[in-house]
Amino acid sequence: MRALPLVLALILPLPALAGGVIATRTLPAGTVITAADLRAGKEGAGGIEDPSRFVGQETRITIYEGRPIQASLLRAPRLVERNQIVRLLFRRGTVNIATDARALDQGGAGELVRVMNLDSRTTVTARIAPDGTLHAAR
Structure with a gap:
């Protein structure tokens, strides 16, 4: 008799905990997120997060409408x-x-790339500056 609730919990589908920030439309991979693409979801496992935190980020994969958005699905926009x-800049002392x-x-900004x-x-490794120029790594 005690096992019955456990068995029912394993068999019956549970409601999804949609917490945090939710996509208002399908966001294909590479989409730069705007405020219109997000809304705050119901309080769930992650709690309500601030949607403005994700504005300006780029999606790594497709995020479907109504799905929660996690920071791991986003990255800095590709510059x-x-x-x-x-433009590659090399600076050593006064040179x-x-x-x-x-x-x-x-x-994106701050990342190392080969050029x-x-x-x-x-071929050298360079760090991307916020303005899109590259600075040769030391």
Whole structure:
């Protein structure tokens, strides 16, 4: 008799705990989120979170309408795309060199990407600045 509630709990479907921030429409991968794309959900496992925290982030995967949005599904917006021609800055002490390079990876602000210097054909690692320029890593 004591096992009956346990068995029923395992058999009967439970209501989904939709907490936190909810997508108001289907957001394909790579979509930059706006305030109109989000709404606060019912208090659930994660509690109500501030939707403005996610505005300006980019989706890593498709998030369907009505589904909760988690921080792990988002990333900083891509500033550099693969094969894009970018400005590469190299600074050591008083020496400053600026040249064009081809991005070999995609990335957002603060991330490290590989780039190929178009003049020397040398591959270097560079950090993406918030303005989209790349700074050769030391």
